[in-house]
Amino acid sequence: MDADRFWTLPGVTGGIRREGFTVLAPNRLYRPPDWDAEIEHLAAFLPEQPVAVIAGSNGCSAAVRLALALPNRIARLLLAWPATAGDSTVDSHTRAGLAALGASDQNIRALLNGQTLRGVTDNELATLTMPVSVLPSAPENPFHQRRTVDSLRRVLPASEELPGFPEPPRPDFPSHLDRFLASITKFADR
Template identity: 55%
Template sequence: MTLLLVAGGFWQDEIDAESFWGRTGVLDGLRAHGEVLAPERPRRARSWAAEGDFLANLVTEPVTVVAGSNGCSAAARFAVARPQLVERLVLAWPATAHDPEVDGFTRDALRELGADDDTVEALLGGGTLRGVGDDELRGLGMPVAVVPSEPENRMHQRYTVDAIKELTGATELPGCPEPPMPAFQPDGFVHSVVQFGLSRA
């Protein structure tokens, strides 16, 4: 089974696949167990649908998708649109949506980076995950796992994990700090992903 990694970040030039998965040791750890794709997400995409389409165009056979932080929205959008290409879905440290304070400074940051009002509202919209309705999450048919951020923080709050579990029946994997936080250690995360993502059960 091939793993497709979707990095976090939200229009931030300083966060990419290398900083999120490469330098943190996740990529090397997972490559010891099989084929791993870790593409760069489109820079400053104006919709989550565009990000989902980008991911769908990378593969022709079903993959296990492992997404982090805001990358969870891109991955979920992919899984909703092309469920036949997503065998399993891991939503790690899912970014919290609809927190007024978080949305406020995110809205300001997007505007400073050149997003117009329609783009900002489209990117911030959705349900539990930005860009995806809760009914769409509830309709996912593949096995889903979720990794909480521990300790939780304002960008990655516990209630988001609980909502995803309720909507999808997701398996909760052991929590840890999200990369590229200095406290992140890859070994436990890699082990959990391998056990869930490569399992044939």
Template identity: 50%
Template sequence: MNTVFLVHGGLWDPMNAERFWRTPGIVAALETRGITVLAPDRPQSPDSWTEEVAVLRKLLPPEPVVVVGASNGCSAAALLAIEYPDLVQRLVLAWPATGGDPVVDERTRAGLTSRGASVAVADELLTANTLRGVRDDDLALLRIPVAVLPSVPENPPHQRKTVDTLLSLIPGSRELPGCPEPPTPHFPPHKDELAETLAAFAR
């Protein structure tokens, strides 16, 4: 049985693995399905995606894992797969945060700077093709199984167009059944279906 490495959402905010994965019951639901789960915390105030990847790389086990990125965590998850293909067996991009949207980026930039990020750091983190901090050309070179899980219903930070572009960019990628992203109030009824979907992809 494969190990699943969960990369939570959030960007320069109080979000962590406990709030994103454990409190909504996702870790427990995966474990009851026989999945070994690792759910580390991302850096809360990173200066760059390079910093995020360096921190997460140290937490990866020596054997290949299934990496599940969520929202802004999709950027770190995708970069792990691109930079360490020997350690990432499969990749799920769940509720991918929409990059390169001027309205969304301006709102996100305001949030970053209000929480203490410099303008330079905010610009670095928001630099995007389809995913923030990830080159589309690098996504197109992925040769591992990749699945994309949309936010249903879509919302401004998690737009359907991002899912469609990722599916067209990444060779052989496929779409998984979508749901609201945790830890939103609309997520709880979807917990078991999500866990079954992720477990099936990881097997």
């Protein structure tokens, strides 16, 4: 999944731009060996001034790692459809996919390990200082379970939960686009 398929083709980046925002939607690093490599890659896209970051699915882990590494550059953080960690069925599916791409067992463990989110401990999550909002998948699915949102809200008690929506690549997303854009632009404009 790349940024075009997740954010651009479903109309999210264009909709945010129409609301007057500058949008950066970089692709995540292709086959990163670890989270540090991913953060180094993403940090190169950040402007000097603090920005609102909207992350989706597994990108939530990357965004949290980025916010932990560069807290002064992230003004607000929205974790949309956070990918569920620690589910044996989901993890085995993801592990098989990563192995098929040639990832080593060590790299797979590094990418999948975590508590509420992959690649992040709950103690690390609890140190985030910027405002955080969480957007659940509605309806939930095996990869984006409600329990992940509930756990994030427990670890980040000051976080806000936004209304849930299906993920942009899903066929039922277009009917939710306008409400989704209203929700996330309100988040970014605070």
